[in-house]
Amino acid sequence: MSSEIFTKSMARNIYYGGSLFFILLFLALTFDTSRALPNRDHRENLTPEVIKGKAVWEENNCIGCHTLLGEGAYYAPELGNVYLRRGGDQGGTDFIKAWIKAMPTGAPGRRQMPQFNLTDEELDAITAFLKWTSQINTANWPPNREG
Amino acid sequence: MQYSSQAVAKPYFIAAIGLFVGQILFGLIMGLQYVVGDFLFPAIPFNIARMVHTNLLIVWVLFGFMGAAYYLIPEEAEKELHSPLLAIVLFWTFLIAGVLTILGYLLMSYAKLAAFTGNSFLPTMGREFLEQPTITKIGIVIVALGFIYNVGMTVLQGRKTVVNLVLMTGLIGLAVMFLFSFYNPSNLVLDKYYWWWVVHLWVEGVWELILGSILAFVLIKITGVDREVIEKWLYVIIAMALITGIIGTGHHYYWIGTPEYWQWWGSVFSALEPLPFFLMTVFAFNMVNRRRREHPNKAATLWALGTAVMAFLGAGVWGFLHTLAPINYYTHGTQITAAHGHMAFYGAYVMIVLTIISYAMPLLRGRAANSNKAQVLEMWSFWLMSIAMVFITLFLTAAGILQVYLQRATDTPLAFMAVQEKVALFYWLRETAGLVFFIGLVIYLISFFVTGEQKLAVPAGATAMN
Numbered sequence: 001m002s003s004e005i006f007t008k009s010m011a012r013n014i015y016y017g018g019s020l021f022f023i024l025l026f027l028a029l030t031f032d033t034s035r036a037l038p039n040r041d042h043r044e045n046l047t048p049e050v051i052k053g054k055a056v057w058e059e060n061n062c063i064g065c066h067t068l069l070g071e072g073a074y075y076a077p078e079l080g081n082v083y084l085r086r087g088g089d090q091g092g093t094d095f096i097k098a099w100i101k102a103m104p105t106g107a108p109g110r111r112q113m114p115q116f117n118l119t120d121e122e123l124d125a126i127t128a129f130l131k132w133t134s135q136i137n138t139a140n141w142p143p144n145r146e147g
Numbered sequence: 148m149q150y151s152s153q154a155v156a157k158p159y160f161i162a163a164i165g166l167f168v169g170q171i172l173f174g175l176i177m178g179l180q181y182v183v184g185d186f187l188f189p190a191i192p193f194n195i196a197r198m199v200h201t202n203l204l205i206v207w208v209l210f211g212f213m214g215a216a217y218y219l220i221p222e223e224a225e226k227e228l229h230s231p232l233l234a235i236v237l238f239w240t241f242l243i244a245g246v247l248t249i250l251g252y253l254l255m256s257y258a259k260l261a262a263f264t265g266n267s268f269l270p271t272m273g274r275e276f277l278e279q280p281t282i283t284k285i286g287i288v289i290v291a292l293g294f295i296y297n298v299g300m301t302v303l304q305g306r307k308t309v310v311n312l313v314l315m316t317g318l319i320g321l322a323v324m325f326l327f328s329f330y331n332p333s334n335l336v337l338d339k340y341y342w343w344w345v346v347h348l349w350v351e352g353v354w355e356l357i358l359g360s361i362l363a364f365v366l367i368k369i370t371g372v373d374r375e376v377i378e379k380w381l382y383v384i385i386a387m388a389l390i391t392g393i394i395g396t397g398h399h400y401y402w403i404g405t406p407e408y409w410q411w412w413g414s415v416f417s418a419l420e421p422l423p424f425f426l427m428t429v430f431a432f433n434m435v436n437r438r439r440r441e442h443p444n445k446a447a448t449l450w451a452l453g454t455a456v457m458a459f460l461g462a463g464v465w466g467f468l469h470t471l472a473p474i475n476y477y478t479h480g481t482q483i484t485a486a487h488g489h490m491a492f493y494g495a496y497v498m499i500v501l502t503i504i505s506y507a508m509p510l511l512r513g514r515a516a517n518s519n520k521a522q523v524l525e526m527w528s529f530w531l532m533s534i535a536m537v538f539i540t541l542f543l544t545a546a547g548i549l550q551v552y553l554q555r556a557t558d559t560p561l562a563f564m565a566v567q568e569k570v571a572l573f574y575w576l577r578e579t580a581g582l583v584f585f586i587g588l589v590i591y592l593i594s595f596f597v598t599g600e601q602k603l604a605v606p607a608g609a610t611a612m613n
């Protein structure tokens with residue numbers, strides 16, 4: 001590196017030029033992604049209930065134990081597809097609501113999920129949110145229902 | 148220490164180390180909760196412990212970055228810090244805001260904290276790493292602005308070295324990318340898309356500039372190698388970092404609803420992301436081998452070399468392991484991710500902060516280097532913590548590989564919880580390695596209180612070696 005063929009100012013120019021170029025490319029890809037997303041996230045189904053469900057998800061810090069589309073904590077099951085795993089339109093909603101209400105199991109030594117004391121309205125909202133999430137086009141992820 | 152205002156770095160370093168201890172204690176709590184599920188339940192549920200663990204990590208690393216900047220920017224600029232008073236005011240603001248936030252996590256339910264801090268007015272909470280109440284986030288922005296103003300004025304009015312300019316770019320980038328934490332669209336896909344602009348573009352973008360410039364500064368000081376040479380390396384490293392890392396964000400856009408072409412962009416560019424980390428290792432060893440002086444602070448040299456190696460292993464090797472889309476399809480969100488997250492964060496950002504502390508703290512305490520006895524202890528802590536982290540990574544990787552095979556890459560997948568029970572042995576081993584890490588940390592703390600013979604003491608103002 002000490003050879004004078006490759007000088008410090010050349011290195012600096014690669015840094016500035018390269019960074020600028022790839023920032024612009026990233027913005028262009030972001031622009032294209034934004035245009036493609038409506039067909040993949042089905043935002044037409046973002047009802048006020050789903051939106052409230054996301055707030056319930058956030059304000060109880062569910063991500064602190066679970067993954068959602070593979071992101072979050074790895075202590076408890078993936079929930080991006082829990083609606084489908086637990087019966088989809090045949091029972092998914094009822095299962096999720098009953099599950100949340102039944103926590104904690106109190107089984108000795110087993111990982112425990114807290115009791116969040118959600119209202120019926122909040123329970124409906126969180127299930128609507130998880131149902132909406134399960135319909136996002138995730139390029140076939142997860143590999144199977146177990147998440 | 149050449150400028151008296153550099154002394155403001157000291158409280159920042161002390162706070163960083165204190166919060167580091169808290170981070171590890173909560174890591175140990177969670178490590179136990181992984182195998183004894185009801186440990187401390189319901190007093191400290193896992194999600195609360197996790198927030199405390201990761202938020203303390205981020206906050207103490209930020210304290211470390213700020214301390215580093217307050218120490219090295221005046222020295223590089225050859226001028227006193229613009230306002231030492233502002234630095235101290237911001238220190239207490241940041242510390243109090245941080246401690247209150249952690250207490251909020253621990254003393255009330257998260258939903259209550261959200262209600263109490265008015266999250267519904269500008270909802271930003273409840274997303275991984277960005278769990279802080281919105282008012283805390285606003286506080287962070289205010290502290291960051293004051294800090295950047297303070298060091299920025301110093302740079303503007305002083306000598307503009309490459310180290311200073313790169314560090315400033317990194318710090319400004321850190322603050323700017325954090326602004327995306329205020330953008331929380333109700334569309335989960337968009338939320339995730341821009342969440343990574345904070346998380347990925349921090350650790351695989353602007354933070355690498357901070358890492359590179361601190362490392363360059365310490366290497367200039369301890370090796371005495373010509374600044375021109377080191378600055379050229381620094382430019383090459385950060386150029387590679389941004390050229391690969393910006394589009395490399397795509398490795399998080401495989402399965403969150405974004406178009407399939409990201410599997411190509413993300414795989415190709417992130418596969419090149421190890422390059423800057425590899426260069427950093429070559430750079431550090433090269434400079435130390437070509438050293439023109441024997442610096443009495445052997446511990447700092449060890450930390451500097453260790454940073455380069457462990458960052459390359461954690462970010463470069465463990466990152467590459469799961470970054471190609473066909474592999475990430477199976478490993479996404481498993482213990483493989485946790486293994487990589489640990490070694491990368493430790494190797495790159497924990498160790499660079501410990502490097503600058505190791506170099507600067509003795510000078511801040513009026514000596515070129517600590518006594519031999521203290522340094523030996525510090526080096527012991529280096530090896531204990533680093534080797535423990537290697538084992539934490541290996542055990543989590545083993546758990547992750549089993550998890551992938553039992554739950555995903557099979558025709559007869561087991562349920563998540565069933566798999567967790569099957570791999571429990573590796574979680575016990577991880578917890579054991581975590582205890583060794585903690586012992587290393589305690590020895591690290593002790594090393595600050597060991598005196599020994601002061602043969603290395605230097606008169607104030609006479610530490611200028613460059």
Ligand code: HEM
Nearest residue numbers: 073074075174175177178484485488489492493497581584
């Ligand atoms: C005694 C040592 C430690 C133990 C036992 C420990 C344990 C844990 C546990 C159980 C988790 C949660 C994993 C999950 O979500 O299921 C975690 C997350 C995390 N820890 Fe630690 N930890 C330790 C030390 C550290 C250190 C030294 C660092 C920083 C370098 C660190 C950084 C992180 C990060 C970044 C995460 C989030 C990981 C991710 O989202 O992938 N931990 N830790």
Ligand code: HEM
Nearest residue numbers: 350398417420462466467469470479480484488491492495
């Ligand atoms: C010092 C630099 C780095 C740090 C501190 C770091 C840290 C992390 C952390 C904490 C996560 C987990 C995020 C979450 O909780 O969802 C993560 C994920 C990831 N990192 Fe890194 N990383 C670094 C560099 C790299 C590099 C260089 C690569 C590629 C070569 C890489 C590849 C990945 C991938 C593919 C994931 C997603 C894993 C998944 O799908 O679950 N990282 N990183």
Ligand SMILES: [Fe+2]
Nearest residue numbers: 347351396398
């Ligand atoms: Fe990344």
